[in-house]
Amino acid sequence: MNLRFVEAFHWAASLKSITRAAEKLHITQSTMSSRIASLEEELGVVLLDRREKQFRLTVAGQRFQRLAVKLLDMQRQIRQELGGNSAGPLLLRIGSIESVVHNWLPAWLQEIRNRYPDFALELTVETSPVLTEQIRRGAQDLVFTSIAGSDTAVRSRLMTPMDMVFVGHRERFGTRSHTLEELAAHDLITFQRGSQPHQGLLQLCQEWGVIEPRVHAISSISAMVQLVEGGFGVATLPRASVRELTRRLPLRILRCQAQLPALQIHASYREDPSSSLAELVLDSALEHARRTQGKGRTTEK
Secondary structure (H helix, E strand, O other), X not given: OOHHHXXXXXXXXXXXXXXXXXXXXXXXXXXXXXXXXXXXXXXXXXXXXXXXXXXXXXXXXXXXXXXXXXXXXXXXXXXXXXXXXXXXXEEEEEEEOHHHHOOOHHHHHHHHHHHOOOEEEEEEEOOHHHHHHHHHHOOOOEEEEOOOOOOOOEEEEEOOOEOEEEEEEOOOOOOOOEOHHHHHOOOEEEOOOOOXXXXXXXXXXXXXXXXXXXXXXXOOHHHHHHHHHOOOOEEEEEHHHHHOHHHHOOEEEEOEOOOOOOEOOEEEEEOXXXXXXXXXXXXXXXXXXXXXXXXXXXXXX
């Protein structure tokens, strides 16, 4: 039995789409259909119900999917036991929100490259809703977002949260502690509407009695930094993302009596019985983020 055909069927069944499975395996849709058809011919059963447009497994297909997971897992164990390596580079598709990219992601990727010399990266920087949809569809192997993945086949783990701070222009704000009302008078800049930082800021204003604050929703950290540098408003940003910027730009982390809620980070991946790479690199990401965030808190004055 050709395990490439088994893998094709597994991903089609897992993602509930031949098109998505073909994208996952980097093959054409016709090749994907051909592999599943060859597997059906070898087994002598119909695995996919093709009578309707809606994707559906037959009873035999449901039974074989459970066996396919075991077969692919056994293949992975054999490779590990015998020390077998794949012929090509280890491709990992990673999606991340910008807050993580501006924080610990670059240094962590360097660690991964040192550990896996054949590591090949496809990096997508997007908003959390887009990335969680991509991991659900199988278009990403591992994503770092502010919301957890919701698909039953997607596993999510909570990472070390990021401290959020107010950031203003150094010449406009001193080192004294400010009230939230004082900062809001200069306009507030935060992430896109509906995001965790956006909702957290609005909730904080409500709790502190700041009525109808003018809040600007910006999806790019770089754009937010440039706006603050130009004297436009006060931004809410991850502390680690601006710590280095304050050394070379006229920015200041502002002390405020009202404390912003931390940005929760979730790491989500889709289970893959043929490879444990996503889980392995995730373990290192969790440790790296914990170490980086902890170091930042102890070294910052």
